[in-house]
Amino acid sequence: MTFYQECLGGTLRLTQLRDTPMKDMFPPEKHGRIINAYLKSEAIEISATDWMASPDFEPVLGNTFALFVTGETHDELKTIFDKLRDGEHNSRLQELHEMPFGIYGQFYDRYGIQWIFRGARKE
Numbered sequence: 001m002t003f004y005q006e007c008l009g010g011t012l013r014l015t016q017l018r019d020t021p022m023k024d025m026f027p028p029e030k031h032g033r034i035i036n037a038y039l040k041s042e043a044i045e046i047s048a049t050d051w052m053a054s055p056d057f058e059p060v061l062g063n064t065f066a067l068f069v070t071g072e073t074h075d076e077l078k079t080i081f082d083k084l085r086d087g088e089h090n091s092r093l094q095e096l097h098e099m100p101f102g103i104y105g106q107f108y109d110r111y112g113i114q115w116i117f118r119g120a121r122k123e
Contacts, residue, residue, distance in 0.1 A: 001037045001048060003110075007083035010041025044069070066114035074103055077119045084109055 005012045015038075017023050018031035039046045046067065071077040078096055085093070085107050096105035096117060103119030 001039060001046075003086075004046065004084070005039055008039065008041055008044055008046075008080065010039050010044065013038045066116055069115060069117045071103075071117070071119045074119060077103060077105070077117050081105060081107075081115075081117055084115055086110055 001012055001014070013036075014034055015036045016031065017026060017033045017035050020035065022035075023031055034048075034050045037046075037048045069077065069080060071080070074096060081096055086109065092114075093107045094105050096103055096119075098104075101118075103117070105117045106115060108114050
């Protein structure tokens with residue numbers, strides 16, 4: 001999340017299991033888990049977690065989530081798109097481009113997280 005904070009700005013708040021009343025319900029090795037990461041700037045809000053209460057759940061790329069960024073202009077989206085992409089080559093990259101419904105682009109970042117961008121259609 002600190003990488004996303006560097007790209008997007010804003011204030012990052014991390015809540016670990018050890019800082020909640022629930023900590024006594026779980027073994028000490030889980031107390032360092034982030035149950036909520038919250039990033040807020042003037043333009044965006046993102047919440048995330050590495051909390052998996054079920055010991056049977058195994059995260060696999062593709063079964064977790066994608067993050068969506070919505071903006072108005074191509075330039076506004078392009079600035080964020082390029083920072084998050086971090087210059088990495090990505091075979092699943094779709095540069096920002098015009099679609100019938102508006103501006104669209106996507107990529108997977110250095111952590112394997114899928115980002116989908118959508119902007120207003122040019123009139």
